[in-house]
Amino acid sequence: MTEFTIPMPAALLLGLDTSTWPAWLATIWPNLVKWGLVLVSVALIWLVSSLLRWVILFIGKRMTPKDQEFTSTSWDLAASTARFFAFILMMPLPLGVAGYDWRSLVNERGPGAIGAVMILVIAFVVANAVSRSLRRFGAQAQAHSGADDTLIAFSASLIKYIIFAIAIVFALSQLGFPAASLAAVLGAAGLAIGLALQDTLKSVAAGVMLAIFRPFRIGDFVTLAGLDGTVTDITPFTTSMRQIDNKIVSITNDKVWGSPLVNHTREPRRRLDLFFTVSYDDDLDKALEVMITTADAHPAVLKHLGTWAGVHNLADWSIELRLRAWVATPDFVQVKADLIKVIKQAFDAQGITIPFPTQVEYAYEGKQKPPPKAPDFSQHGTVRGYPTSDDE
Incomplete structure (x- = not known):
């Protein structure tokens, strides 16, 4: 039985008859074939690695709830990391086409590369599991005992990033980078990144301050950087909140920490300040009594804290009255x-x-004054009533 073999692309291209070609083209043809196949193999590797990234993103989007933001999540990080290591693992193909001994390279670096990929995969799974467990614990603690889960949510995000950073260091060591050299490189890179990402580091520092002092917690209705909303998440980099119209807003922590923070729900009670205008002809005592009586009749008004009404201002066409009443914080708007x-x-x-x-x-009904007379210019060099330089 005859064995069927498929000829390699290089053998097919180099087997072409170049005797009739120009001398310069026949001379460079082997190099053109060699480096052309190298470029094609690199493009093929890039296509395969990008396809792998797309598959991971596709799965991640299907598994991420629709009400959560997908950009910059762990799935996005895992997709980019997988594409990078897939590109590294398939690099022996263009190296072999270029004439290098890729088999010895695979034998030497292959186990380390596989180990690096396994470390990153395990770190990805562990980091997400730990983060989800901490967030679930915080939610349960808040539901059962009303505990503040803000610090737990912040710690979950911080631990996840720390696990990723440690895993990347171990993965690089598996690829053959010496530990001492790797530490020096990471130190220099950390310094350069710190200088380039000063704003990001400011956000991380501000996030730590927010987690320690906790001027607000997840679930509070606040005003941050001039925006109102309910806090939904706090990470080392950003604070997310849901506005009244259900829009999610993410604000960097340095802007949150550096602007006035207004917590509308920290206290269990809030005071209403309402303003009404009445005519100057109305009975003020009667109007104030109606305001207090009507407010105290509302079942949600906390009458034992006292309801007050008084004159606030004498305006141009009205008198402004002010009403103060205490209500429970959840009932404030209604x-x-x-x-x-x-x-x-x-x-x-x-x-x-x-x-x-x-x-x-007001209409003026008095005698109308005659209009002023126009100056007389009939005399040369003078204006009647106004001396000229000659007159002076």
Whole structure:
């Protein structure tokens, strides 16, 4: 039985008859074939490694909940790392085409490369498992005892990045990098990265301060960097919050720490400050009594803390009245809307007027003055009533 063999591309191209070609082309043809195949093999390796990255991203997007951000997640990091090591593992192909002894290179570096890949895969699985376990523990602790899970969430993110960093160091050592040289290179690289990424390091430092002092925690409604929302996550780099219209906003921690922090839900109670305007002709005592009585009638108003009303300002066309009432923090928005509505209805029922802006115009009824006379220029060099330089 005859064995069927497939000729290699190099053998096919080098076996072409070049006797009729120009001398210069026939001379360089072997080098053209050699380096052309090297470029093709490099392009093929890049295509395969990119396809591997796409497959990992595809799986990651299917496994990540839709309400969570996918960019810069561990799946994204794993996809880029897998493409890099796939490219490294397949590099013997262009080396062999270029004439190098790739078999000895594979025998020498292959086990280390496989070990490096295994270390990164294990680190990826362990880091995500530890992070998820810590976050789950924090959520359960908050649900059962109301414990603050902000520090736990921050620690989960920090531990995940530390595991990745240690795994990369071990993976590089498996590829044959000496430990002492690797430490020196990492130190120099760390210094260069620190100088280049000063803003990022500022964010990490600010994230540590937020985790230690905890001016807010996950679940609080806050104002950060001029934006309002509920805090959903705190990482070493960013703080994420969900706005009222369900938009997710990520703010770098240096901006969060460097701007005024307003925590709307830290205290169990909040004070309402409402302003109403009445006419100058209305009875102020009656209006203030209606405001206090109507506010105390609301079931969510904490009457034992005292409800106060008074005159705030004498404006151009109205008198401004101010109402202060205490409510539970979760009821703040709804009670505010309710009191504005019912106090307006109570004013209407009691005949108290909320005036519109008015403007008064006065007409002058006295004798109209004659218009001023125009200057007389009939005389040469003078203006009547105005001396010239000659007159002076």
